[in-house]
Amino acid sequence: MNSWKLASVVYLLLFVGLIACTKEVIIDVPTVPSKIVVEGSIENGQAPLVILTRTQGYFEPTDLNALQGIFIKGATVTVSSNGESIILDEICIADLPDELLPLVAEQTGIGVETLQLLDICVYTSFNPLSFGQENTIYDLLVEADGEVLTSRTKINTVIELDSVWFTLVEDSLGFAFAFLTDPDTAGNAYRWFAKRVNHYPEWSALAGQQKDGAYIAPLGSSFTDEFFNGLDFEFAYFRGELPNSTKEDDQNEERGFFKVGDTIAVKGCVIDRGAYKFFSSFENQAGNQGSPLAVPANVKSNIEGGLGVWVGYGASYDTIICTY
Numbered sequence: 119m120n121s122w123k124l125a126s127v128v129y130l131l132l133f134v135g136l137i138a139c140t141k142e143v144i145i146d147v148p149t150v151p152s153k154i155v156v157e158g159s160i161e162n163g164q165a166p167l168v169i170l171t172r173t174q175g176y177f178e179p180t181d182l183n184a185l186q187g188i189f190i191k192g193a194t195v196t197v198s199s200n201g202e203s204i205i206l207d208e209i210c211i212a213d214l215p216d217e218l219l220p221l222v223a224e225q226t227g228i229g230v231e232t233l234q235l236l237d238i239c240v241y242t243s244f245n246p247l248s249f250g251q252e253n254t255i256y257d258l259l260v261e262a263d264g265e266v267l268t269s270r271t272k273i274n275t276v277i278e279l280d281s282v283w284f285t286l287v288e289d290s291l292g293f294a295f296a297f298l299t300d301p302d303t304a305g306n307a308y309r310w311f312a313k314r315v316n317h318y319p320e321w322s323a324l325a326g327q328q329k330d331g332a333y334i335a336p337l338g339s340s341f342t343d344e345f346f347n348g349l350d351f352e353f354a355y356f357r358g359e360l361p362n363s364t365k366e367d368d369q370n371e372e373r374g375f376f377k378v379g380d381t382i383a384v385k386g387c388v389i390d391r392g393a394y395k396f397f398s399s400f401e402n403q404a405g406n407q408g409s410p411l412a413v414p415a416n417v418k419s420n421i422e423g424g425l426g427v428w429v430g431y432g433a434s435y436d437t438i439i440c441t442y
Contacts (some may be wrong), residue, residue, distance in 0.1 A: 152172045152173050152174075153172065153173045153424055153425050154170060154171075154172060154190065154260070154262060154263070154265055154267060154423075154424040154425070154426075155170070155171045155172065155173060155424060155425045155426040156168065156169075156170060156258070156260060156267060156269065156421045156424055156425070156426035156427065156428060157169040157170075157171070157225045157226065157426050157427065158225075158258060158269070158426070158427070158428040158429070159225065159428075159429050159430070159431060160197070160250040160256050160271070160273065160429075160430050160431070161250045161273070161387075161430070161431040161432075161433050162250045162251060162252050162273055162276060162431070162432055162433060163249055163250060164221075164249060164250055164433075165242050165243055165244060165248060165249055166197050166206060166241075166242060166243060166248055166250070166256070167218075167221055167222070167225060167240060167241070167242045168195050168206060168240065168241040168242070168258070168260070168428075169189070169222065169225050169226060169240050169241070170189065170190035170193055170195075170241070170260065170262060171188045171189050171190060172188050172190060173188075173425065174188055186236050186237060186238060189236075189238040189239065190262050190263065191208065191239050192208070192262070193208070193241065193260060193261060193262035193263075194259075194260075194261040194262070195208075195241040195258070195259070195260050195261075196258070196259040196260075197243070197248060197256055197257070197258055197259075198256070198257040198259070199251075199254050199255060199256045199257070200254065202247060204243055204245055204247060204248045205243075206241040206242055206243045206248070207241065207242060207243055207244075208239050208240075208241055209239060209240060209241075209242060210237065210238065210239040210240075211233055211234065211236060211237065211238055211239070211240075212237070214240065218242070219233055219234070219331070219332075220313075220331050220332035220333070221332070222240055223331060223332035223360065224311070224332045224333050224334070224335075227360055227361045228360070229331065229332075229360050229363070230331040230332065231331075250273050250430065250431070251273065252273055252274070252275055252276055252432055253272075253273065253274065253275055254272065254273050254430075255270060255271070255272045256270070256271055256272070256273070256428075256430055257269070257270050258270070258271075258428045260424070265423060265424070266423055267421055267422060267423040267424040268421075268422045268423060269420055269421045269422060269427075269428035270392075270420075270428070271390055271392065271393060271420070271428050271429055271430040272390045272430050273430035273431065273432050274306075274388045274389070274390060274430070274432045275388065275432060276388060276432040276433065276434050277298070277299075277300070277301065277306070277308075277386075277388050277432070277434075278386070278434040278436075279296045279297065279298055279384070279386045279434065279436055280296075280297040280298060280299055280350070281296070281297045282294065282295065282296045282297075282382075282384050282436045282437075282438050283295050283296075283438060284376060284380075284382070284438050284439070284440040284441070285354070286378075286442065287375065290377055290378040290379075290442075291371075291372060291375035291376070291377055291378075292375060292376055292377075292378075292440070293354045293355060293356055293357075293375070293376065294312055294354065294355050294357075294376055294382055294384065294438055295352060295353070295354045296310075296352070296353055296354075296355075296384070296386065297350065297351070297352050298350070298351060298353070298386070299349075299350045300343045300346055300347060300348055300349055300350075300351070301348065302347065302348035303347075303348075304343065304347045305342070305343070305391060306342065306343045306347075306388065307340065307341070307342045307343075307388070307389050307390065307391055307393070307394035308340065308341055308342070308343075308386065308387060308388060308389065309335060309339050309340045309387045309389050309393075309394075309397060309431070310335065310336070310339045310340075310355055310384075310385075310386060310387070311333035311334060311335050311339070311384070311385040311386075311387070312330075312333065312334065312336075312355065312357070312358070312382050312383065312384050312385070313329075313330035313331075313332060313333045313334055313382070313383050314328075314329035314330045314357075314376070314380045314381065314382055314383075315328060315329070315330070315381050315382075315383050316328070316329055316379065316380055316381045317329065322366065323366060324365065324366065329367075329380070332360070333383070333385050334357075334358040334359065334360060335358060335397075336355050336356055336357065336358030337358065337401055337404060337405055338355075338401055338405070339355070339358070339397070339401065340389070340394055340397040340398050340401065341353075342391075342394060356374040356375065357373075357374055357375055357376050359373070359374075376438075376440055377440060378440050378441060378442055379440060380440040381437065381438070381439055381440070382437065382438040382439075382440065383435065383436075383437055384435065384436045384437065384438060385433050385434075385435055386433070386434050386435075386436070387431040387432060387433045387434075388431070388432035388433075389429055389430065389431060389432075390429075390430060392420035393420060393427055393428075393429035393430070395418040395420070396417065396418055396419055396420055396426075396427040396429075397427070397429075398418075399416070399417045399418040400417045403417055
């Protein structure tokens with residue numbers, strides 16, 4: 119028997135052997151008890167906003183009906199500060215003022231257009247006594263479905279951005295830059311948001327729509343002064359997008375870039391360390407998703423009795439006009 123016939127026979131025997139050795143493997147995925155997830159924030163000069171959901175199983179459906187079903191209604195949510203406690207009102211999307219929908223979009227990562235299709239409720243208050251103030255601690259108490267969750271956050275002193283600007287990277291595309299002076303006190307933590315407030319041109323499929331309906335925190339939006347305590351420093355950010363966005367400029371070569379002609383509203387925030395740990399660990403997990411080299415780690419929630427985050431934002435605002 120010549121060599122190529124011998125090789126063919128060997129390969130055939132190996133193939134048959136492999137087939138004979140196959141065995142159906144059934145993986146028993148354990149059932150994990152559902153937990154309440156808190157997405158809550160309070161900002162200087164703004165009303166508190168709390169959204170409650172429940173965790174879903176990995177193989178649960180993800181259509182609009184399933185999405186609507188994870189939101190919790192009928193809870194009692196209380197925010198306390200300086201000896202004053204205020205029970206937040208449960209307000210459903212249909213009854214929510216249009217100006218608050220972008221804030222809900224920021225919290226949930228669900229676009230304003232999708233929110234308008236959902237019958238979900240959030241917890242907030244229009245009582246001026248509930249509005250956030252600098253250098254104030256806020257305690258959160260959630261009572262829902264027989265469970266009790268608590269958390270604490272602080273709105274720290276606002277640290278304003280010294281300046282903001284746009285820098286071209288290629289053609290008409292570029293990034294947003296900022297300059298910040300960090301106080302000489304270790305442990306400051308920050309978070310960056312931006313949104314484009316100009317509208318799509320008439321030739322666009324989204325003609326007439328504002329480019330971003332909500333402030334968006336890009337991946338890696340949170341940082342501390344660990345390496346620049348007390349220093350002046352410059353930093354830059356790419357353009358973020360809401361999860362599962364199908365907008366044309368989130369799919370083409372403009373993805374991640376701001377563009378000449380854009381007007382960018384910038385929100386720079388001071389946050390406390392507990393909130394920073396949540397956002398930092400969450401963003402690390404999101405950035406590592408799908409990587410075989412990623413180190414598994416849990417998101418560091420600051421909610422006792424559940425998951426999620428309760429964050430106080432010391433926010434300041436600025437505007438960037440993108441030009442050549």
